[in-house]
Amino acid sequence: MADTTVIHLPPDLLEGPAGKPMSYWQLVWWRLRRDKVTLGAASIIVLIVLAAVFAPYLTAYEPFQGSIRKRLLAIGSPGHVLGTDEQGRDMLTRLLYGGRMSLTVGVTPVCVALLVGSTLGILAGFTGKRVNMVIMRTMDIFYAFPSVLLAIAISGALGAGIGNTIVALSIVFTPPITRIAESVTTQVRAWEFMEAARVSGAGSLAIIRHHMIANVLAPIFVYASTLVSVSVILASGLSFLGLGASPPAPEWGLMLNTLRQSIYVNAWVPALPGVMIFITSMSFNLLSDGLRDAMDVRL
């Protein structure tokens, strides 16, 4: 069970709390609470999510309603805090509504890949050589393509649209999760308590449910959380290329595309969707780092 990664944590994070016994998840939560950076990233994400959900209450404007007279107003113009885009639509409104789409397309594929990938990976790790070989070599075929290329290819084949983007990204993310799941399952299976569980007379399904899932889920979950930040960027990239959302949908990647020409007129407004993508992706990244540190508890 030796883990060769060295994680430099401040000393007080290395020990747990004294006092009442804590389960693994309670311990993770206790450690997360004390990590300032992770808490900050989590709050930002919560803010973005809330802003996206309550967008209609936060602005007076409509995301599709624009006035040509008011195109490309600068940031800080009266009535438009973040300016307007090339069709005169309020940027703040577009960004808030865009959060809905970008978050959805960012998180959903990872959730789908988590479900499908974990199932396949645990199945591959738990059953015999032949099933393992079939599943893992199939995943290797997908793994051979660079993820961006694979996403573009699948998206292009399926056609434009948010739904197809979600499908494409789910396909892209399933093989890495399967690989992690299979690896962790194989490791956990070698631990003696798995033999002890077999000696109890339990069937394979009961053993997986009671003993394996809890131990295997944590590393898979940590890995999947790192994929969310990648997913947000990939989704925006696909929309930028025209393979995802189509105009006039307020999606951040698409907004980057349509605002491209306007850099010469107003340099800062076109950068705003990019800033939002950056903030969202970075926050998910930091959150997943913090999650990994909290979950890699040396028990």
Added chain:
Amino acid sequence: MEAHGAILQVQSLRKYFPVRAGLFQTVQAQVKAVDGVSLHVQRGEILGLVGESGCGKSTLARLIQRLIEPDAGEVYFNAENILHLPQRALKPFYRQVQMVFQDPYSSLNPRLNIEDAVAFNARVHGDSRSVARTKAWEVLHKVGLHAEQFGRRYPHELSGGQRQRVNIARALVLQPKLVILDEPVSSLDKSVQAQILNLLQQLKDDLGLTYLFISHDLHVIEYLSDRVLVMYLGQIVEVGRAEDVSSQPLHPYTQALFASAPTMNPDDRLDHPPLTGDPPNPINPPSGCRFRTRCPHAMAVCETATPPLLPMGENSRQVACYLYTPQTEAGSVRSSVP
């Protein structure tokens, strides 16, 4: 040797592990982990199995428990051949035969508290949550861990000795008849070892258990066992009562083992170790008697064929050595040894 009243009988058990190498992962060699082992365990006794690391003791334990499928041989529990049972029919067998593992840490699920870990075994066999928990508390109490204090603790909050007690509790919650203990005290400090061994003895008396106790530590085996089996490189070389084997070891390997055991007496220091070198590779064991390459009494006959395990005197003593067979010259002298 037919044994009546034996709770467990093993006949000519064999397990070879294939070594695969090369481009197409072809089988290049076989690791002869267990090669023709026969033994029986009498009801109510403690049978000690002693041998060096790598001699196949743990593999033998797992073969008996059917965690690994044997290549050949028979295993009878209560006169029923358990090797012929399909996997799903093994549940009642597991109720009767349980195992305590060596590593007290990795043999406990780090995500379960100990009362859940112990109760799991009971729930597998149909008990409801509350009944299983009650049973878990009772058996934890028997091993010296009070449920109010320890029940909700997690393995990482217990010491090695406490974890091993949990392992024992988990094995006993189903009230098995036979418990196979695979080096249960090898990872513990000496003082804790003594506590656990005494606990095991007490539990055996209270609950009427039978033990197959595996260890590489002679003192531990001597302390606890009624009868002793000595294993070398996948085969049994000597059998006998614990006091007989320790006072008068017959097989040269057993003699060397007992001579090598360190004592607390500084005057008893050895000039040179009785046994040198490492055991041969089980992939390619020596022909004939496997011990002949390290044996001080090796003869020409030892190369020819593996010496059979033959009875030697009374008290169910058995030795597999040409020194004691009547055919050889040396044997005809020594075969009169009781």
